[in-house]
Amino acid sequence: DTQLTQSPSTLSASVGDRVTITCRASQSISRWLAWYQQKPGKAPNLLIYKASTLENGVPSRFSGSGSGTEFTLTISDLQSDDFATYYCQQYLTYSKWTFGQGTKVEIK
Amino acid sequence: QAQLVQSGAEVKKPGASVKLSCKASGLTFTAYSIIHWVRQAPGQGLEWVGAINPSDGTTSYAQMLQGRVAVTWDTSTNTVYMELRGLTSEDTAVYYCARDPYYDYWSGLMDVWGQGTTVTVSS
Numbered sequence: 001d002t003q004l005t006q007s008p009s010t011l012s013a014s015v016g017d018r019v020t021i022t023c024r025a026s027q028s029i030s031r032w033l034a035w036y037q038q039k040p041g042k043a044p045n046l047l048i049y050k051a052s053t054l055e056n057g058v059p060s061r062f063s064g065s066g067s068g069t070e071f072t073l074t075i076s077d078l079q080s081d082d083f084a085t086y087y088c089q090q091y092l093t094y095s096k097w098t099f100g101q102g103t104k105v106e107i108k
Numbered sequence: 109q110a111q112l113v114q115s116g117a118e119v120k121k122p123g124a125s126v127k128l129s130c131k132a133s134g135l136t137f138t139a140y141s142i143i144h145w146v147r148q149a150p151g152q153g154l155e156w157v158g159a160i161n162p163s164d165g166t167t168s169y170a171q172m173l174q175g176r177v178a179v180t181w182d183t184s185t186n187t188v189y190m191e192l193r194g195l196t197s198e199d200t201a202v203y204y205c206a207r208d209p210y211y212d213y214w215s216g217l218m219d220v221w222g223q224g225t226t227v228t229v230s231s
Contacts, residue, residue: 032216034217036154036218042223043204043206043221043222043223043224044146044154044204044218044221045221046217046218046219049217055219087153087154089154089216089217091215091216091217094168094214094216095159095168095169095170095214097156097216098156099153099154099155099156100153101153102153102154
């Protein structure tokens with residue numbers, strides 16, 4: 001199965017900062033990568049799919065890039081509502097969908 | 109507005125079985141939305157458990173849970189069920205159901221999520 005490794009595990013930032021989270025895949029997944037945001041006690045929320053396509057309703061300060069084995073999620077102008085844990089997910093192979101271990105964005 | 113509403117928290121003893129439900133509101137499974145189950149152990153990440161295509165009943169399961177998990181659906185009530193047998197403490201987690209956004213296609217993406225059901229396995 002394809003393993004996903006996110007870095008960093010925790011990120012401390014301030015409102016207004018630009019933050020970047022990296023997700024590395026153990027093998028090429030082309031652009032079959034999604035990003036989810038999860039707040040404490042809540043279900044994950046789909047932000048980005050196909051590496052860079054923004055889900056409807058997601059603010060434009062979120063962006064994704066990458067292909068193959070290396071991907072990034074960038075939040076420009078971090079807002080208080082953005083403090084949460086972010087997960088990448090690969091969906092290349094039927095029934096072998098996997099998630100990264102998560103990156104917690106916390107207030108500095 | 110599409111919504112998935114899950115059943116309430118469960119406490120089970122080791123070796124028991126649990127059956128969770130996920131009812132669609134504002135959308136119908138006859139629209140051929142694959143429904144996934146994903147779990148999250150306390151303080152841990154997300155793990156895909158299994159899924160069903162209500163259009164033809166096809167199911168798929170995570171290899172590590174094969175033989176212990178079963179996902180079924182009831183078209184008359186627009187409800188998907190996930191049963192997990194032979195519970196151990198390692199099955200303690202929040203279990204989410206989630207919709208695959210594509211028509212009759214197993215993309216693996218999940219765009220609408222239930223609120224989650226906590227399953228605690230303890231003697």
